[in-house]
Amino acid sequence: MARDSRPHSRVHRLPSFDTATCFCWVKRDDELGFGISGSKVRKYHSLLPFLLRERFEHIVVLGGINSNNALGLAQILTENRLPFTLYLRGDLARALQGNGKLTVLIAQGKIRWLSGAEWKLAASIAREERKEKRVFVIPEGASCPQAREGALTLAADILKNEEQLKVQFSHIFVDAGTGFTANTLIEGVAEKTVHVINLAKSQAIMQRENVKIYRPRSAPSFGATNRVVWNEVARLAKEEGILLDPVYTAKLFYETRCIIKEQKIEGDALVIHSGGALSLLGFSSFLDSKISSVEKPLL
Ligand SMILES: *Cc1c(COP(=O)(O)O)cnc(C)c1O
Numbered sequence: 240m241a242r243d244s245r246p247h248s249r250v251h252r253l254p255s256f257d258t259a260t261c262f263c264w265v266k267r268d269d270e271l272g273f274g275i276s277g278s279k280v281r282k283y284h285s286l287l288p289f290l291l292r293e294r295f296e297h298i299v300v301l302g303g304i305n306s307n308n309a310l311g312l313a314q315i316l317t318e319n320r321l322p323f324t325l326y327l328r329g330d331l332a333r334a335l336q337g338n339g340k341l342t343v344l345i346a347q348g349k350i351r352w353l354s355g356a357e358w359k360l361a362a363s364i365a366r367e368e369r370k371e372k373r374v375f376v377i378p379e380g381a382s383c384p385q386a387r388e389g390a391l392t393l394a395a396d397i398l399k400n401e402e403q404l405k406v407q408f409s410h411i412f413v414d415a416g417t418g419f420t421a422n423t424l425i426e427g428v429a430e431k432t433v434h435v436i437n438l439a440k441s442q443a444i445m446q447r448e449n450v451k452i453y454r455p456r457s458a459p460s461f462g463a464t465n466r467v468v469w470n471e472v473a474r475l476a477k478e479e480g481i482l483l484d485p486v487y488t489a490k491l492f493y494e495t496r497c498i499i500k501e502q503k504i505e506g507d508a509l510v511i512h513s514g515g516a517l518s519l520l521g522f523s524s525f526l527d528s529k530i531s532s533v534e535k536p537l538l
Pocket residue numbers: 276277278279307308380382414415416417418419420421487488513514515
């Protein structure tokens with residue numbers, strides 16, 4: 240029998256999130272990749288074989304300058320020698336930071352910059368500029384039908400964790416950018432309550448009984464951070480030894496902790512850590528503010 244090549248991540252206890260009625264766990268999809276966030280590793284699991292099979296003359300990737308997806312695809316498209324251009328929304332007057340720096344490091348010379356005004360037309364601009372070729376355009380977040388099968392491995396993998404741990408998770412907490420990952424999860428675990436923290440105001444998240452959608456109560460704008468976000472990064476680092484990213488998972492974990500208490504959630508609850516911690520690279524001064532001066536080496 241062929242070895243199961245579907246992405247698999249472990250689940251372990253998250254004791255600092257427990258309440259009198261709720262036992263908490265975390266799924267470590269962040270461990271699926273160092274340079275590529277977990278939710279993207281899953282999407283690429285079916286998207287990449289499609290791209291390799293179809294042998295497009297050119298691949299266009301749409302995304303923001305600090306997008307985890309643009310950074311992830313730059314890596315796997317380069318590795319697989321597939322011809323591509325990143326069409327990135329970014330303000331060139333501003334210095335590159337974090338993910339943006341890493342993306343440029345990988346894809347220098349393969350980036351077409353788009354202004355905010357051009358961005359709405361990005362897909363048609365790309366098709367127009369590349370009309371001589373057989374082009375495949377990957378939308379923001381790689382949220383395209385070819386990524387679906389890969390994204391669906393999350394639900395199946397949770398059922399596998401349940402079997403291994405002999406636990407039934409009655410509540411699952413997940414973050415959403417485009418909402419693609421959350422929607423495939425909702426499809427795959429029909430009988431569980433799924434709490435979706437909608438970080439980028441996606442309209443696409445499935446409304447259903449057993450699905451609850453929230454906007455972050457703190458720093459709600461996508462990519463915005465504040466003291467609450469950095470406190471959560473520091474808290475999980477110290478109490479659980481888990482690194483969170485400020486854009487997605489710090490807000491997810493903070494909301495999860497509040498919701499578990501406020502709604503007096505009962506039973507076993509699972510938080511999906513989707514990864515993305517590489518973006519911490521762009522925030523080193525915020526991290527400095529979380530490290531007390533006594534613990535800094537004296538130079
Ligand atoms: C891309 C990403 C998401 C959002 O995934 P969607 O399928 O677009 O909702 C969440 N968390 C991390 C860390 C990501 O990289």
